[in-house]
Amino acid sequence: MPRRAQGPNESVDASIAKALVGTFGLTSLRPLQREAMLAGVEGRDALVVLPTGGGKSLCYQLPPLVTGKLTVVVSPLIALMKDQLDGLRLLGYPAAAAHGNLTPAEKRQLWRELQGDSLRLLFVAPERLFLDGFVAQLTSLDVGAFAIDEAHCISQWGHDFRPDYRRLADLRAVFPNVPFQAFTATATPRVREDIVQQLRLHEPEVHVGTFDRPNLTYRVLPRVELVDQVAEAIERHPDAAAIVYCISRKDTEALAESLRKRRIDARAYHAGLDAKERTQVSERFRDERLRVVVATVAFGMGIDRGDVRLVVHAALPKSVEGYQQETGRAGRDGLPSECLLLYSAADAAKWRQIMERSAAESGVAPDVLQAQLALLFEMQRFANRPQCRHSMLSRYFGQDYPHDDCGACDVCLEELESVPAAHVIAQKILSAVVRTGQRYGMRHVLDVLRGSRTQNVVDRGHDAIPTFGLLKDFSASTLASFVDQLIDAGDLVRTDGEYPILQLAPVAREVLSSERQAVLVLPKRALEAAPQRTRRKKGRATAAAAVAVRGDDSTAEMSQELFDHLRAVRRELAHSIGMPPYIVCNDATLEEMAAARPKTTAQLLDVKGMGHKKVESFGARFLAAIAEFGSA
Ligand code: ADP
Numbered sequence: 001m002p003r004r005a006q007g008p009n010e011s012v013d014a015s016i017a018k019a020l021v022g023t024f025g026l027t028s029l030r031p032l033q034r035e036a037m038l039a040g041v042e043g044r045d046a047l048v049v050l051p052t053g054g055g056k057s058l059c060y061q062l063p064p065l066v067t068g069k070l071t072v073v074v075s076p077l078i079a080l081m082k083d084q085l086d087g088l089r090l091l092g093y094p095a096a097a098a099h100g101n102l103t104p105a106e107k108r109q110l111w112r113e114l115q116g117d118s119l120r121l122l123f124v125a126p127e128r129l130f131l132d133g134f135v136a137q138l139t140s141l142d143v144g145a146f147a148i149d150e151a152h153c154i155s156q157w158g159h160d161f162r163p164d165y166r167r168l169a170d171l172r173a174v175f176p177n178v179p180f181q182a183f184t185a186t187a188t189p190r191v192r193e194d195i196v197q198q199l200r201l202h203e204p205e206v207h208v209g210t211f212d213r214p215n216l217t218y219r220v221l222p223r224v225e226l227v228d229q230v231a232e233a234i235e236r237h238p239d240a241a242a243i244v245y246c247i248s249r250k251d252t253e254a255l256a257e258s259l260r261k262r263r264i265d266a267r268a269y270h271a272g273l274d275a276k277e278r279t280q281v282s283e284r285f286r287d288e289r290l291r292v293v294v295a296t297v298a299f300g301m302g303i304d305r306g307d308v309r310l311v312v313h314a315a316l317p318k319s320v321e322g323y324q325q326e327t328g329r330a331g332r333d334g335l336p337s338e339c340l341l342l343y344s345a346a347d348a349a350k351w352r353q354i355m356e357r358s359a360a361e362s363g364v365a366p367d368v369l370q371a372q373l374a375l376l377f378e379m380q381r382f383a384n385r386p387q388c389r390h391s392m393l394s395r396y397f398g399q400d401y402p403h404d405d406c407g408a409c410d411v412c413l414e415e416l417e418s419v420p421a422a423h424v425i426a427q428k429i430l431s432a433v434v435r436t437g438q439r440y441g442m443r444h445v446l447d448v449l450r451g452s453r454t455q456n457v458v459d460r461g462h463d464a465i466p467t468f469g470l471l472k473d474f475s476a477s478t479l480a481s482f483v484d485q486l487i488d489a490g491d492l493v494r495t496d497g498e499y500p501i502l503q504l505a506p507v508a509r510e511v512l513s514s515e516r517q518a519v520l521v522l523p524k525r526a527l528e529a530a531p532q533r534t535r536r537k538k539g540r541a542t543a544a545a546a547v548a549v550r551g552d553d554s555t556a557e558m559s560q561e562l563f564d565h566l567r568a569v570r571r572e573l574a575h576s577i578g579m580p581p582y583i584v585c586n587d588a589t590l591e592e593m594a595a596a597r598p599k600t601t602a603q604l605l606d607v608k609g610m611g612h613k614k615v616e617s618f619g620a621r622f623l624a625a626i627a628e629f630g631s632a
């Protein structure tokens with residue numbers, strides 16, 4: 001039987017509130033946190049699906065403080081645990097992690113603490129869990145609950161399937177009476193069902209949060225000039241942190257270098273770098289000493305920096321789940337941020353190749369590969385459809401989106417411009433493909449259209465065909481984007497394989513005969529950083545500034561200045577304790593501080609995110625900084 005706390009919910013609520021303020025310095029719960037915590041405190045199985053930044057960790061961190069029992073948190077990555085652990089320790093929360101890197105002495109210490117019942121959270125990776133009789137040792141403890149983080153990893157229909165997670169079901173047999181709570185940020189209805197089944201959850205409560213992230217502006221634009229577009233996006237957010245995702249390691253290095261040439265502080269990050277360099281890049285980014293990371297998807301898990309203002313996908317991600325997760329790293333502090341996807345039809349073909357190759361090499365089951373390809377197809381549809389991005393994302397995760405115009409996506413902001421004479425341009429492109437015999441790749445067709453007398457063009461006599469040089473006024477990258485759009489529209493086909501060639505689809509005849517008008521678009525120049533709803537007058541989009549837009553400008557500048565100053569203080573404090581700045585507190589807390597300007601410890605305690613322990617450790621320094629500023 002699941003354990004149930006004595007007494008009515010009011011007293012549980014009071015205990016939750018006490019721990020919330022006392023330990024975490026927070027005064028209110030986010031949507032569904034209360035429900036999730038009640039399940040935790042009262043010992044019921046639950047599946048909690050909250051978007052990135054929704055506050056899942058708190059849902060399993062808080063209940064053990066109320067029940068006084070140990071919760072075992074299963075989490076896929078050591079980096080992810082370490083970050084949380086550092087944060088918890090600063091709060092004075094008794095937590096520890098069991099992982100392979102512990103020294104024998106640390107291991108002994110850990111078990112002493114566990115047996116002494118002084119810990120409330122124990123983090124462990126699934127592969128660790130099933131080593132060396134670990135589970136058997138756990139049975140000797142009074143485990144109050146299991147929390148399964150990133151629970152979608154258990155499903156092969158998910159985007160991040162990890163076979164190790166499958167074994168978690170075995171735990172259920174060993175701990176039949178201990179409640180299990182599963183947490184994830186990205187789960188389609190199908191994956192949700194799979195989690196419940198695989199983990200053998202007993203009549204679980206299912207809490208699904210709102211997926212929409214209203215503070216994010218989504219843009220999906222044709223990739224025309226990659227470096228220009230990325231640099232321009234970064235400059236839309238002066239001084240702010242950005243993550244740029246690429247498909248391949250090589251791409252990350254090339255793009256980081258091009259950005260550095262434009263004096264943008266960017267470094268590449270991927271699994272092929274040596275461990276030292278990887279650590280260096282992620283630590284520099286974390287400590288706000290590096291502005292832009294150009295990375296493969298290897299980067300991000302465990303990067304908890306809340307003030308990332310921009311996430312760029314330099315190419316199509318391989319699933320909507322991945323896209324949601326990666327873009328979710330923007331604006332975790334709730335402040336306006338941008339997610340830009342630069343898309344070319346070639347990306348999907350590239351992914352297909354990668355997936356098929358890696359499936360063949362690692363011998364995954366054919367249905368796992370099929371599941372991956374299906375997720376890729378959904379992502380491609382998302383990128384291609386000219387529909388509100390907020391709405392499409394919500395619906396993908398099984399939710400309605402109640403607004404017609406989100407005011408925060410490329411479609412609703414009407415940021416694409418139709419190209420004049422698109423139809424004629426499309427006809428010229430299609431006809432060049434036909435005239436060259438439907439036997440060449442994009443590069444050759446573009447050479448012909450742009451009138452380049454390359455060796456290949458001359459050798460094949462293609463400088464003599466009527467379409468030669470017909471579109472010489474367009475840059476190669478603009479034409480490549482047009483070709484992509486014709487592929488997306490279904491008029492052109494690009495074959496898969498190492499040397500893809502362009503061919504005409506049967507429906508292209510409708511365009512050639514003008515039965516149907518072709519449409520081509522290009523991104524408008526000069527996009528704005530923040531969504532219209534929260535757009536402010538100039539500079540960075542921050543809540544302090546957004547508040548200030550309503551007030552007078554001088555107050556705005558003052559609190560922005562104080563905010564910048566407090567950020568510097570936070571960096572200093574973080575440095576002094578050897579931790580990343582966001583562990584000290586997040587931007588939202590600093591903005592509240594900058595706006596409220598507390599003078600006393602008691603006033604500082606009222607600022608969201610400043611609990612007793614943090615005020616004790618950092619309060620004096622912050623108060624001094626605010627006081628100094630006031631008299632400046
Ligand atoms: P998730 O794991 O769902 O992506 P986190 O648990 O990392 O999200 O929480 C994201 C941020 O929100 C963290 O900085 C956390 O401290 C903060 N947070 C969580 N719950 C609350 C709350 N009730 N009030 C204020 N901040 C919160």
Ligand code: ZN
Nearest residue numbers: 388406409412
């Ligand atoms: Zn929209």
